[in-house]
Amino acid sequence: MKKVLILTSGFYGGGTEVALNALLNHLDYSKYAVDICCICKRGPMLEKLPKEIHVKEIDFVAPRYRLYVSGVKEKLSSPKVFFQKVGKKIFGLVHPMKNGKNRFYNTLLKKITTQPGKYDIILDFYGYGYFLTAYAAKLEADKRAMWLHDENLHWLYKVEEYLPEFDRIFCVSEAVKQEFIKRCPGLKNKTEVFYNIVDASEIKEKAELPIDDARYTGSFKILTVGRLEYQKGYDIAIQAAAILKRQGICFRWFVIGEGTELGKLEKQVERADVKEFVFLGRKENPYSYMMHCDLYVQPSRHEGKALTIQEAKILNKPILVSDIPSNREQVTDGVNGYLVRAEPELLAEKIEYLIHSADARVRVVNNLKNEYDDFSSEVKKLEKL
Secondary structure, eight states: OEEEEEEESOOOOSHHHHHHHHHHTTSOTTTEEEEEEESOOOSTTGGGSOTTOEEEEOOBSSTHHHHHHOOSOOOOOSHHHHHHHHHHHHHHHHSOEETTEEHHHHHHHTTBOOOOOOEEEEEEOOOTTOHHHHHHHHSOEEEEEEEEOBSOOTTGGGTGGGGGGOSEEEESSHHHHHHHHHHOGGGGGGEEEOOOOOOHHHHHHHHTSOOOOTTOOOSSEEEEESOSSGGGTHHHHHHHHHHHHHTTOOOEEEEEOOOTTHHHHHHHHHHHTOTTEEEEEOOSOTHHHHHTOSEEEEOOSOOBSOHHHHHHHHTTOOEEEEOOHHHHTTOOBTTTBEEEOSOHHHHHHHHHHHHHOHHHHHHHHHHHTTOOOOOHHHHHHHHHO
């Protein structure tokens, strides 16, 4: 039986965590003994892990170092958190990048008390330039692989020194792969596309559950699901909604998700006086909402391979997404969805067209019914490694 160690930040319910959970549900536990090592052992996805998996946290010599490497934006709820954040800032100033070396991460590697032992393979599933990539590179293993989840690789300099230690760089789309090779041509032969796995049967099952939210009403419901971050283009969506309202178009646009941009976006909605744009917050089961929307819209500025688009396709929903490289891999304009440049006027124009053209929506739905996703080949990429 092969020993596998998977590294991730936590279990907070974002697209990366959902993709990891789906991958874990496709592994054969008669072949693999799987451990997960995380920065923070918390989050709603934790209880959804297969029972065969053992989860542990990285063991730091002091609690403050966990905050230093955590991707979670802690609220200033106590003086303790405030001083830890100040400490992280000072720590970064004392240990800056130098000559391509990440002194911040390399110093933190010395603040870990125990090591997990040797594994047959270590998978840094999180990526994003986080400390986990440095950690994975220094652990004992016969093979190592890491994931890249987004075509925006501005953070790559933070972990570039560790990349030669990995036997495979898995990219969630061809767009991500090409962007990575452009930045690191010397690692081209180690780079491979590994499409995110989604659990279609679970999505369809959850989509049939009732919605307990009186706010989710309207004659034409638009839905967007995702973190409330600049990347996702919600500011563009609000501007488009304001244009639709001025034109007298009847709609309600709902958003499911949490994030750091919520306050800013709520103020934008208030200034634009577009009450039709409604933030529903995080939902344990977004699929019921997706099932009952009239149009799914994803106006992201950049993505790796958006899981929410895959999920909307599984539920055979009319889809309108931003015309970016990774989305073009999932959506063929006018066939199984629609593409549009992420500009308010163009987005509003296309939404108005789809509201008024039932035939255009039905054509997409009918084509989606004939699509089929088979992820067995993706799991085989891990088995081959």
